[in-house]
Amino acid sequence: MNQKYLFPLILVVILPLFLIFLLFISGVSSYLNRKFSDGLFAILPHHYHMSDEIVIIDIDEQSIAKYADELAFGQWPWKRNVYPTLLSFTHLIQPPKIILIDIMFTERSDYDQALIDANDQIGGISHAANFRIDPGSKILPTVAERFKRFEIPLPDTSPFPIYESAAFPNGGIGNTTPAIHVVNVIPDTDGVLRRFSPLMRWHELHYPTLPIQAFAEGKPLEIEWKDGELELEREDGKRTSIPLGNKGLVRTYFYSEEEVRSIPRYSAAGIIESMKQIQKGEVEDPEQLIVSPSVFANKIVILGTSAASTHDDVVIPYGLFPGVMAQSVFASNVIQGHCLRELEEYLGILFAGLLLLISLYVLFVSQAHWFRNLFPFFAFGIFLSAFYILYRNNLVLPSSYTLISFPLSYLLGFAYLTYTEGKEKRKFNSILRNLVDPGVVSQALDDMETLKRGGEWEITAFFSDVAGFSSISEELTASDLARLLNEYLSAMTEILKANSGTLDKYIGDAIVGIYGAPIFYPDHPKMACKSALEMVDRLEILRKQWIINNDYTPSARNMKFRIGLNCGLAKVGFMGTDSLASYTMMGDTVNLASRLEAAAKDYGMNVLVSETIESACKDEFHFRFLDKIRVKGKDAPVKIYGLICKKTEVTETLISGETIYRNAFQLYSSQQWDKAIRSFEEAMHFFGKDDASCIALIERCKILFREPPPLTWDGVFTRTTK
The missing domain is CATH 3.30.70.1230 (Nucleotide cyclase, GGDEF domain)
Known part of the structure; x- marks a missing residue:
């Protein structure tokens, strides 16, 4: 390599690459990648929409406040005999595809029988399990025969819906539920929830999380690990695939903030009051109810809470949201195939390295100086275009490597170039100014x-x-x-x-x-x-x-x-x-x-x-x-x-003299020495008797008259001195 490019190569390429390598081995890059991708997703156009199959029954602030003084409900958590009213209301016109409960029933209650009966009589219900993962626990690879080795969350303790006991010898909520799903959420290190686990492992068994159960609709599900993806197939033949990322988690496409906030949510209070209207015969047309049962027909219903007192809030890229809304987004991702795949870290490093090499060329090799100033905008355009194209194809390019290394590289390169060119400019300026x-x-x-x-x-x-x-x-x-x-x-x-x-x-x-x-x-x-x-x-x-x-x-x-x-x-x-x-x-x-x-x-x-x-x-x-x-x-x-x-x-005098002089020179060139001399003398009347040109040509004519030139003479006077 040319020696003059060695230091720029170290400064513009090697040093920034070494820095991002340190970020990679320290793990900081993963944190930064997700932070940067949040910002990029926010500014790029959204190309997917939330599934219209998902609706939420929301135990909101209004619901908690309305029934706070009623003995039938009690203080939060509500008595369990309230829930069958909410569950049965969804079946009044046409049953939903499945009801996913995002509320834990892990301790015995005097009102458990109401939910046990609902499990048996209403059906289509999936209860929540919470596999608690302590901060110090690890996520280990599965060894199930059905899968190749890949990482899925391994809990330390696993509260299921309460099972049979002496009070319920014929089975508890957990025994009678048609299906079970896990409602664990696993935030990233910055506390933001961007990913979800499709499965949770308990001993040698694997349980679906809420979004997977939403796709399965409570039916048996065939699951296969293939080429970095989890292939899901229902018994009716419907298939989808979920790209698994680091630690077996799946990156979520979060739609737009407006769409997330617009997920259909129906207040539990509105449903309870609508049921009372029906029981009292106050309304004949269901569509005239506060909440019409038709909104749940053939839908995926998620029963959850948004009231602050329920303490079920999570932080997503758009800020603090009820956990049930985050679960709804996860479910929509799986149902519609919107899950994102985070590309391998080395691809982000390669992309950054390529951009750094182009920067080296632009700064120190290319002669297009105007492009040197425009290249940062062009480079960011390349990065943004590549990121967006991949994003449209459900791929996430690790962005921290480019967004950290390129500005650093270009600033260092430009500073060095400014210093060296400034040094040269000062040198040449000192010469040129004189x-x-x-x-x-x-x-x-x-x-x-x-x-x-x-x-x-x-x-x-x-x-x-x-x-x-x-x-x-x-x-x-x-x-x-x-x-x-x-x-x-x-x-x-x-x-x-x-x-x-x-x-x-x-x-x-x-x-x-x-x-x-x-x-x-x-x-x-x-x-x-x-x-x-x-x-x-x-x-x-x-x-x-x-x-x-x-x-x-x-x-x-x-x-x-x-x-x-x-x-x-x-x-x-x-x-x-x-x-x-x-x-x-x-x-x-x-x-x-x-x-x-x-x-x-x-x-x-x-x-x-x-x-x-x-x-x-x-x-x-x-x-x-x-x-x-x-x-x-x-x-x-x-x-x-x-x-x-x-x-x-x-002046006219000047023109006249020059005309005569040219005529004299023609006579001189044709070797008519006498006529030429007379014409040069005539020209001197216009130029003056001391005109050196006329005098020189007259003397030359006299010499050539005495000593005629050779036949090859071309009329050109050869000077023998400098």
């Missing part, structure tokens, strides 16, 4: 990778040099020379930077600049031309100031400079060492610009440019054609032009 305008520095630093990498770009190379500066420097003292250079270079560099140019270097009095890098501007040739003309004007202002102040020497006060410009491809980038680097350019484009600066002296031009500059800028600036030359070290000829002024500043 090279380009401050407004350009921030743009250049936005794309550090491109800045560091450099490359081959189309740029405009700028070279300038002061004419005869060696002589000027000999006339000045060291302090005056330094002051002169500071004034001149500061003024010229200010113009270069103001036009988005980049200072490459100073070479004595010479300035080397780049236009179009490190920030690319499509019109960089025009920026360079604008800079050159502004520099010519600024030097004129400086000369006037020096004359007024009588600064320096006469030759210094009349100082002139030459500029060479060329546009084309060049290699640009930071070159040097980590401690000493500069942003520079290399290539033929750069060399030609340097040659043009030197050639400007021969043509008497302040600014000499190549044909690529003229072609790119002729719509905005005016250029004077001068010559076709072949510079030293290059075979290809180049047309050269003098940058004269902006297009709007052109």
Whole structure:
């Protein structure tokens, strides 16, 4: 692996994975997984609905309060001869599928016979057993022959409905009940009830819990353990399967809070009063009763309590609810196949690990810097989508690994990246702030990778040099020379930077600049031309100031400079060492610009440019054609032009002179030396008798007249000096 990715790998992937591994082996992850899943279930759309087969007979606050002073009922718990009224009422029109009692009758009472008779005469009743599990007890694997080994709750004590005794030699409530179910609930370590046990083991026997009995409807049930699921089949052929999770418990789908609160509940007081109405003949139509018996027809009826004094409350993900409502949700899950399977922990770790690897790529490998800032939202979207898709398929992805490791990983990675990039930015900023305008520095630093990498770009190379500066420097003292250079270079560099140019270097009095890098501007040739003309004007202002102040020497006060410009491809980038680097350019484009600066002296031009500059800028600036030359070290000829002024500043005199000059150059190219000389002399009437270009071409014609060129001559002047 590339060494530069080793520390980011440790920071972004290995360290967060080690943390979640510690959470896993400590068991904290299971607690967090369920906490996080509660929150995710709350924000995700619900896709299942509560079974409409389940109704509740509720001994609520109203019922307790209404009969608190009646001897027939007594204080809570009610006398057992009250319950047959509630049970028989459900059978008045059509019997329910089963009545599941969520109230314990484990101690002898003087009124037990009423319930024994109800068991015999009404039927379809399942009584509750409570297999008490002490906090220190374990949940052990079953060894029943019917099952493969899996964990189910193993109680310490097991109160059943009271069995036969001396008072009931023919059988107690427990002996006569058509069916028995276990009403144990087993909260998670945080006290929240999210899971239920389908079976409870007592010695070598397995008893169904209330939700399983609701599915069985009191009928015989075939149970088989297969591929991590409990397969249930009733004698009528109806089947369902329940995914078993950790410790043999089943994760519950809790529907929406609104649906849980809307489970049909009928007050026991309303039923008792309705029965009184029937007995007194006050109502002929059952539908006119306070509670109609039809609401229980062919339903699964759960008899339980919600009154605070009954102390049967549990905490579910939506808060404190009556235990009977939680049992109803469990039953609906089994009946409709809504139970959830909690996926293995390692799948959550793998998912988190994959996301961390993607984070590593996005932060440290990818060049899409905009995506670096958006990726946390994208990653959370991936996680949420995966979680929801699995959730829709009754699967629960362990979420704590992702929700803990990813934010930690991304924060660490982003902090490290900010530190390292900040360090590099500070380094490059210290270099760039001396090279380009401050407004350009921030743009250049936005794309550090491109800045560091450099490359081959189309740029405009700028070279300038002061004419005869060696002589000027000999006339000045060291302090005056330094002051002169500071004034001149500061003024010229200010113009270069103001036009988005980049200072490459100073070479004595010479300035080397780049236009179009490190920030690319499509019109960089025009920026360079604008800079050159502004520099010519600024030097004129400086000369006037020096004359007024009588600064320096006469030759210094009349100082002139030459500029060479060329546009084309060049290699640009930071070159040097980590401690000493500069942003520079290399290539033929750069060399030609340097040659043009030197050639400007021969043509008497302040600014000499190549044909690529003229072609790119002729719509905005005016250029004077001068010559076709072949510079030293290059075979290809180049047309050269003098940058004269902006297009709007052109005069008729200038145009006329240039027309004659071009005609003269055509005569020169066709070796008509005499005519060419006369035309160049005519052009001098417009440009002045000291026009260096005309003088140079006239001298060249005379030489070629005396010493004719070879037959292969192409009209190109070859420079033998740089």
